[in-house]
Amino acid sequence: MPAQLTAEQTIRLTPDETKALWEAATDLTRSEDVAALDADGITELACGLTAAVPPRLLRALHRHRSGAGLDALLVAGLLPADQEWGPTPRGSAEPLTGPAQAAALCLLNAALQLGEPFTFSTFYSGRLVQHVVPVPTMEHTQTSESSSGMLDWHVEDGFSPDRCDHFALLCVRGETAAHTRFTSARDLELPDEVREVLRRPTFLMAPDTAHEMSDRRPVATAVLWGPPEAPEICYDAHYLTPAEQQGGHEAEALRLLGRELDVKRVEHALAPGELLLLDNRRTVHARTPFSARGDGTDRWLLRTMICSSLPRFRDHRTRIWSSPHGVPASNGRYAASGAPAREASALEASTREGGTR
Numbered sequence: 001m002p003a004q005l006t007a008e009q010t011i012r013l014t015p016d017e018t019k020a021l022w023e024a025a026t027d028l029t030r031s032e033d034v035a036a037l038d039a040d041g042i043t044e045l046a047c048g049l050t051a052a053v054p055p056r057l058l059r060a061l062h063r064h065r066s067g068a069g070l071d072a073l074l075v076a077g078l079l080p081a082d083q084e085w086g087p088t089p090r091g092s093a094e095p096l097t098g099p100a101q102a103a104a105l106c107l108l109n110a111a112l113q114l115g116e117p118f119t120f121s122t123f124y125s126g127r128l129v130q131h132v133v134p135v136p137t138m139e140h141t142q143t144s145e146s147s148s149g150m151l152d153w154h155v156e157d158g159f160s161p162d163r164c165d166h167f168a169l170l171c172v173r174g175e176t177a178a179h180t181r182f183t184s185a186r187d188l189e190l191p192d193e194v195r196e197v198l199r200r201p202t203f204l205m206a207p208d209t210a211h212e213m214s215d216r217r218p219v220a221t222a223v224l225w226g227p228p229e230a231p232e233i234c235y236d237a238h239y240l241t242p243a244e245q246q247g248g249h250e251a252e253a254l255r256l257l258g259r260e261l262d263v264k265r266v267e268h269a270l271a272p273g274e275l276l277l278l279d280n281r282r283t284v285h286a287r288t289p290f291s292a293r294g295d296g297t298d299r300w301l302l303r304t305m306i307c308s309s310l311p312r313f314r315d316h317r318t319r320i321w322s323s324p325h326g327v328p329a330s331n332g333r334y335a336a337s338g339a340p341a342r343e344a345s346a347l348e349a350s351t352r353e354g355g356t357r
Ligand SMILES: [Fe+2]
Pocket: 144, 154, 155, 156, 285
């Protein structure tokens, strides 16, 4: 039996708190033409919502940002239960319209408490807020557009040294069969010799198909590293492979890790109005299959990614990052020193961020 989110990982807004936040969000959508705003514009607009966020939610978000929480935070009641949303969008990159604009502001404000919302230009047309919806013909892909097929264990953009530190999923329309799963690296119980193998940078992570990009070379990475009380993890059931295909230890270590991810998983079917925040450096996640109807009532989440390092965010000089492979040398803060950031190996590039990749 999978574990459930604990009370410590959950905060529920009162009806009055939800109402006040929603009224403030809808007021903001009337104050500006949200559809005309770029990524910076909608983020700045969302900043104005902070005064309507309950202080106890701000405290919970801060605890999550600082790493003092438990790698996951569920906020229930972020959106009103009686809102009419209109049909579920048919694509991940459709523009935000109607009340989804106010929902996106609520999502972005929560994200802003953790860092800077961003995305990659190669990912769903560079939309800062994407729709996580089932898409026809994508049912069995390993992307968030899938439905009938299991979306297996992965971290977001594991091939990228600039992958998000956190990501946020806001449920507009739920689906009881679609269970979001996650496992914290700190909960994994693995033999020391297996951990030792997983700590070595002898694995390769390839880009996933959600990214439209020409350079699809895999990058070297370790899988598990960091202190025992808060280890970090980089894993993907499909895109991560041992660098040496002949070696048996790496493959066996991945097999044992995959099994342990199943054993220690927490599972939750997101309900309307719920926001799930996951630490993308400390957790691995997945989603169970569900049936898409294609009639406008399918599961609908809003998603954004968050960079918690302000220096790293500023290196990119834009909120829509041009390449998941790392900041170009001419942009980064290491450029002035002449350090060949673009030519550096993935491991060297990630070392400057304190990680293993
Ligand atoms: Fe994901």
